[in-house]
Amino acid sequence: MFEHSAQTFRSGELGCFLHRAIVGNQTVVTEFLLLGFPLGPKMQVLLFGLFSLFYAFTLLGNGAILALICLDPRLHTPMYFFLSHLAIVDIAYACNTVPQMLLNLLDPAMPISFGGCMTQTFLFLTFAHTECLLLVMMSYDRYVAICQPLRYSAIMGWRICIGLVVTSWILGVSLALVHLILLLPLPFCGSQKVNHFFCEILAVLKVACADTHINEVLVLAGAASVLVGPFSSIVVSYAHILGAILKIQSGEGRQKAFSTCSSHLCVVGLFYGTAIAMYIGPQHGDSKEQKKYLLLFHSLFNPMLNPLIYSLRNKEVKCALKRMLLKERTP
Numbered sequence: 001m002f003e004h005s006a007q008t009f010r011s012g013e014l015g016c017f018l019h020r021a022i023v024g025n026q027t028v029v030t031e032f033l034l035l036g037f038p039l040g041p042k043m044q045v046l047l048f049g050l051f052s053l054f055y056a057f058t059l060l061g062n063g064a065i066l067a068l069i070c071l072d073p074r075l076h077t078p079m080y081f082f083l084s085h086l087a088i089v090d091i092a093y094a095c096n097t098v099p100q101m102l103l104n105l106l107d108p109a110m111p112i113s114f115g116g117c118m119t120q121t122f123l124f125l126t127f128a129h130t131e132c133l134l135l136v137m138m139s140y141d142r143y144v145a146i147c148q149p150l151r152y153s154a155i156m157g158w159r160i161c162i163g164l165v166v167t168s169w170i171l172g173v174s175l176a177l178v179h180l181i182l183l184l185p186l187p188f189c190g191s192q193k194v195n196h197f198f199c200e201i202l203a204v205l206k207v208a209c210a211d212t213h214i215n216e217v218l219v220l221a222g223a224a225s226v227l228v229g230p231f232s233s234i235v236v237s238y239a240h241i242l243g244a245i246l247k248i249q250s251g252e253g254r255q256k257a258f259s260t261c262s263s264h265l266c267v268v269g270l271f272y273g274t275a276i277a278m279y280i281g282p283q284h285g286d287s288k289e290q291k292k293y294l295l296l297f298h299s300l301f302n303p304m305l306n307p308l309i310y311s312l313r314n315k316e317v318k319c320a321l322k323r324m325l326l327k328e329r330t331p
Contacts, residue, residue: 031111048105061307062087090303117199130172143237223279274298
């Protein structure tokens with residue numbers, strides 16, 4: 001028999017804080033409180049405005065990349081097909097974590113429901129895994145384009161490209177689903193306070209009142225499989241690419257190859273560098289708090305920087321943007 005109770009504060013203060021369901025002698029948490037960052041009210045308001053601007057830039061930047069790729073026929077190539085999906089992932093990535101963080105900055109006592117928390121965890125893992133795999137696909141595309149240019153059209157046909165992207169999404173969803181299936185049966189009957197700015201899986205596991213050793217091992221194993229393996233393959237691909245670029249006789253051809261690859265390398269370095277530091281580095285002591293700030297960079301700044309990197313360092317994207325602006329000005 002369930003007995004529902006709610007704790008109500010004075011109007012205009014904290015509002016309705018927690019709802020709990022009583023099962024036997026145990027109290028089961030049905031909502032979580034995200035602790036976010038321990039800051040004063042003025043700093044929280046300042047960060048709300050600043051992060052709101054970053055969030056808007058993320059949506060506008062990635063939306064602009066998507067629009068350019070869709071509207072400019074010259075960008076209808078495998079490389080930009082993968083880039084369009086990377087932009088979609090970055091938009092979804094930011095939309096999954098940033099709005100909740102902004103709400104918490106305005107009202108730190110605002111809880112998130114159990115279902116909302118589990119959904120946020122699942123989506124975060126899905127987009128993170130998918131982005132890992134998409135970056136591998138993009139490095140393979142560059143490898144074929146530079147190391148085997150004569151066979152590029154045959155190898156990177158549209159059927160292959162679509163298959164690679166669909167595979168990335170399916171694997172991303174499947175890997176996230178495994179973690180969710182193992183997370184849902186855990187009882188959450190202790191503290192409802194999640195020491196993070198969103199429902200990150202390791203932070204959520206800390207508030208479960210059961211042995212989570214298997215879950216933590218699987219998170220580490222999953223991180224190793226989607227980070228170390230793919231990152232190693234990217235490093236090998238770019239070692240071959242670098243060798244091929246150095247053999248190019250034309251200075252213009254070498255510069256073009258470097259410009260297209262450098263953008264991807266910057267994105268790979270930002271994404272994999274922060275992700276490996278968060279999930280494969282040490283998980284004890286003060287590093288946990290540091291990793292919370294590192295994840296803020298990973299989930300807020302990376303999606304914002306990706307379109308800037310590709311637009312500023314990629315000649316074809318800049319030319320496409322100029323053509324679109326000139327077309328809009330022409331009566």
